[in-house]
Amino acid sequence: MTGADILFLILAGMAIGSSLLVVTVDDPVQAVMSLIVTFFALAGIFVMLDAHFLAAAQIIVYAGAILVLVTFVIMLLDLRAGDIKTPTKNVTGRFLGIAAAVSTFALVASKILSIRMDGFGESTEGLGTVEEIARTIIVDFTLPFEAASVLLLVATIGAVWIARRDDA
Amino acid sequence: MIAPGLNPQTVVLLSLAMFFIGAYGVVTRRNAILMLVSVELMLNAVNLALVGFSRLHNDMTGQGLVVIVMAVAAAEAALGLAILIAYYRLRRTVDIEEARALEDPA
Numbered sequence: 001m002t003g004a005d006i007l008f009l010i011l012a013g014m015a016i017g018s019s020l021l022v023v024t025v026d027d028p029v030q031a032v033m034s035l036i037v038t039f040f041a042l043a044g045i046f047v048m049l050d051a052h053f054l055a056a057a058q059i060i061v062y063a064g065a066i067l068v069l070v071t072f073v074i075m076l077l078d079l080r081a082g083d084i085k086t087p088t089k090n091v092t093g094r095f096l097g098i099a100a101a102v103s104t105f106a107l108v109a110s111k112i113l114s115i116r117m118d119g120f121g122e123s124t125e126g127l128g129t130v131e132e133i134a135r136t137i138i139v140d141f142t143l144p145f146e147a148a149s150v151l152l153l154v155a156t157i158g159a160v161w162i163a164r165r166d167d168a
Numbered sequence: 169m170i171a172p173g174l175n176p177q178t179v180v181l182l183s184l185a186m187f188f189i190g191a192y193g194v195v196t197r198r199n200a201i202l203m204l205v206s207v208e209l210m211l212n213a214v215n216l217a218l219v220g221f222s223r224l225h226n227d228m229t230g231q232g233l234v235v236i237v238m239a240v241a242a243a244e245a246a247l248g249l250a251i252l253i254a255y256y257r258l259r260r261t262v263d264i265e266e267a268r269a270l271e272d273p274a
Contacts, residue, residue, distance in 0.1 A: 005174060012182045019186050019209055023193030031202055035209065038186075042212055049179070049223040054215075054234055061238050066208065066245045073249045074201055077256050094196055101192040108184055117176045117224075124226040136232035148239040155243035159250035165257075 008048055014041035026081035028074045032067055039063045051128040179220035186213035200255075200262040204248045211241045 021034035039062045046055035193206030215234045222230030
């Protein structure tokens, strides 16, 4: 086992552990904070997979923008741990959720493990740089790229319009 | 950077595990905001699989797709939270068990 393998396993353990916290803790703010840990661990794995630009975007867009927005709304609505009937009080629902998730995971995982894959091998020069990302999204993904810009504009206007006060 | 001998299945299994942890969160959470958070977790699990396969095949298509997924996730979070704020003004709760206005009152 090399150092890179050990680093990958540490990051993977962090990602799994903190995502389990995201779906189990009672306090909404703690769940969002756990999700930030998950995103940082994922950004580390992205760096190991030569996706340097996406690792930076992961931190800036997800941890920096989306989760701040979620935390802001949770605090604006003043949600606390006891406000919502949590699944801890609903044993049947929790059991069915675990059964569905674990059984589907086992089904897909057994298929994946039956496929023979070689190691990652060496990466080509320049994989994951800003230049290559730009070439991909502007040359290969022209239409989705333009559609995403329209989508973001519509979502911004729509969010402001939906969340406005009626008397304003 | 990653060990060239590492089996790509490890990355796919990690992605799969995170995806189903997120799915568990979506079906068991009763707080609508935390359901949205669980959906973000599932989207990130998919991003991880895309980046892993992008690295495996030395092809940038997967990473380009991740950029689009991030844009859609941001739009989804903004709109979802706006709807929840509007809903909270109306009902004073975000518990989805209370969202049964279409239910037969009898």
